[in-house]
Amino acid sequence: MPSPFETAPAVTAIPITFATKTTWEAICDGLPGTARQFALANGFAARPGACLTLPAADGKIAQVLFGLEEATAKFRDPFRPGVLPGLLPPGVYRFANAPHDARLATLAFALGAYRFGRYRKSDAPEVKLVPPDGIDVAEITRxxxxxxxxxxxxxxxxxxxxxxxxxxxxxxxxxxxxxxxxxxxxxxxxxxxxxxxxxxxxxxxxxxxxxxxxxxxxxxxxxxxxxxxxxxxxxxxxxxxxxxxxxxxxxxxxxxxxxxxxxxxxxxxxxxxxxxxxxxxxxxxxxxxxxxxxxxxxxxxxxxxxxxxxxxxxxxxxxxxxxxxxxxxxxxxxxxxxxxxxxxxxxxxxxxxxxxxxxxxxxxxxxxxxxxxxxxxxxxxxxxxxxxxxxxxxxxxxxxxxxxxxxxxxxxxxxxxxxxxxxxxxxxxxxxxxxxxxxxxxxxxxxxxxxxxxxxxxxx
Known part of the structure; x- marks a missing residue:
């Protein structure tokens, strides 16, 4: 399986912002005006697993919003970000803020990129992640x-x-x-x-x-x-x-x-x-x-x-x-x-x-x-x-x-x-x-x- 990780500088990667229903209002208020209106018009409410790509002025992807469970929820799936490789358009991404567990989220991203393609063409997602700082990439890859x-x-x-x-x-x-x-x-x-x-x-x-x-x-x-x-x-x-x-x-x-x-x-x-x-x-x-x-x-x-x-x-x-x-x-x-x-x-x-x-x-x-x-x-x-x-x-x-x-x-x-x-x-x-x-x-x-x-x- 091709590596899901990218070593390019994080500043060139598309940011993924994690939000919960509690944190969404503050995150929404911090978005540029057009991006905020786009998110609201698309009904994004930070439901767990919800994903929305926000466009930049030139039509490229400016940012990704992704919903997580509340930090106080009885059950939080630390692998929730593992759906991202199957949802995101091709590109290089980074975590703009911390999910509930950055190490497990990084592992989940790698595990979610898996495809079994021995008997029919099943291209791996053309999605890469710049690992967060402090993550042992060799251990996650292992x-x-x-x-x-x-x-x-x-x-x-x-x-x-x-x-x-x-x-x-x-x-x-x-x-x-x-x-x-x-x-x-x-x-x-x-x-x-x-x-x-x-x-x-x-x-x-x-x-x-x-x-x-x-x-x-x-x-x-x-x-x-x-x-x-x-x-x-x-x-x-x-x-x-x-x-x-x-x-x-x-x-x-x-x-x-x-x-x-x-x-x-x-x-x-x-x-x-x-x-x-x-x-x-x-x-x-x-x-x-x-x-x-x-x-x-x-x-x-x-x-x-x-x-x-x-x-x-x-x-x-x-x-x-x-x-x-x-x-x-x-x-x-x-x-x-x-x-x-x-x-x-x-x-x-x-x-x-x-x-x-x-x-x-x-x-x-x-x-x-x-x-x-x-x-x-x-x-x-x-x-x-x-x-x-x-x-x-x-x-x-x-x-x-x-x-x-x-x-x-x-x-x-x-x-x-x-x-x-x-x-x-x-x-x-x-x-x-x-x-x-x-x-x-x-x-x-x-x-x-x-x-x-x-x-x-x-x-x-």
Whole structure:
């Protein structure tokens, strides 16, 4: 994506004036007479998201007015300026006064300039912003580029984003920063003791694989990222209905967001030893697909009964998490588009997270608020762990009841992280159903910026 930022002197840029209903009267009184009459004639009243370009005497744009929520409003969207790249005529702009949060407004401007144009021409807006003084442009660019990576990977349809293509994308990220890259493919998964990854992916002609790369000084604290890479999910033999299958190209959103997070970590040169593990599969239907009530061993040694083939994400994560835990990392983080129950509970914009580390939970919540990357903690509720019991295996991957699906998924994964000093699990959606400021409809980068801020604070 072309950079949305311009280094030209701010004096030559078109000013954007932010106004609320409270501040609009004073701003309006300060406008030149003709500009004031133009604004009033067009009914501009500083409603949040309202945008009006004011003409100069020579017909060029003299100024842009943009409405924001009141400073005292119960809810203020700090990403509100993210709609500007899609509203403004081509040109170079600057903030004439401060929005509610200049740093997040600048980030929102960059995120709002994103366009997915792989399959049809979709020109990026010819709009540039001169960043406000005091803004770390390199840091904003780092986060915007990471979001672009995640969005592009998720938006790419599954015919062009299978396990092999996802591995290639991960390899490109790894090689860009000099990371050591490896990949275990097909039957080698069985030989090297990753039976659950192989079981989920064996029905597809596109071989399953485990992507594995490492970066950083081995003497630094160990942080391991694990991302669910189900490149398309039919539901397996417990087949999804067509409506449920429609956007299942996004079921590798955990992998995409982990790669975005890894890219930010490596680009910022954080002082940690990073490992990235992505089990990449396609959950397909064929004669050799895994079946309900099949039982498989896992890397950890626990036997797993298949209660539902559509609860496949936790299976592939289990083997990858078990491998990660063998190194006893200081922090083990996994992300996956795992349960509809999380969406029912919290909707598409607010992914739940789980941890039994109280300090970590508080830090995650604070970083998420500061980065406008919302998440919400749900409990690892021990009484529900019994719902995963099986009469014939050590554990069932999917309880038969309809309650607490996201929590029971997290409890299932918790059985495979023994050895990690701290564990953090995100049940993300990875998708924006309807365009919002700074967040175009389609694939989305969720929780990665919040975790990046956390890691920067701890290992910067």
């Amino acid at each position: 986060m915007a580029e990471a979001a672009t990576l995640a969005r592009d990977l998720i938006n790419t349809p599954s015919n062009d984003m299978g396990p092999e293509e996802l591995a290639l994308a991960a390899q490109q990220v790894a090689e860009r920063f000099g990371a050591q890259f490896g990949c275990i493919v097909g039957e080698d998964l069985v030989r090297r003791n990753f039976p659950l990854i192989h079981a989920v992916g064996m029905a597809s002609p596109r071989a399953p694989r485990l992507i594995d790369f490492s970066w950083g000084d081995p003497g630094h604290p160990r942080v391991t990222l694990v991302g669910k890479g189900v490149c398309f999910d039919t539901g397996g033999l417990d087949l999804k209905p067509s409506a449920g299958m429609l956007i299942m190209k996004k079921d590798m959103g955990g992998a995409a967001n982990v790669l975005a997070l890894a890219q930010m970590v490596m680009d910022a040169k954080l002082k940690l030893r990073l490992r990235v593990l992505i089990p990449a599969v396609e959950n397909a239907v064929s004669g050799n697909a895994f079946r309900p009530l099949d039982i498989f061993p896992s890397r950890k040694g626990l036997t797993v009964e298949i209660g539902n083939t559509d609860a496949e994400g936790r299976l592939i994560l289990a083997d990858a998490l078990a491998l990660a835990a063998e190194e006893k990392p200081d922090l083990l983080i996994d992300m996956g588009t795992l349960t509809g129950a999380a969406r029912v509970a919290l909707g598409p914009d607010l992914p739940p997270f789980y941890t039994d580390d109280e300090t970590l939970a508080l830090d995650v919540a604070r970083c998420a608020r500061e980065e406008n990357d919302p998440v919400w903690r749900l409990p690892l509720w021990p009484p529900y762990d019994a719902w995963l019991d099986s009469k014939t295996a050590n554990v069932n991957n999917a309880p038969s009841g309809a309650f607490a699906g996201s929590i029971t998924c997290a409890l299932f994964l918790q059985r495979f992280v023994e050895g990690a000093k701290s564990w953090l699990h995100f049940d993300i959606f990875g998708w924006t159903p309807t365009t919002r400021p700074g967040r175009p409809e389609g694939g989305e980068c969720q929780a990665a910026r919040a975790v990046y801020k956390l890691l920067g604070e701890r290992y910067g």
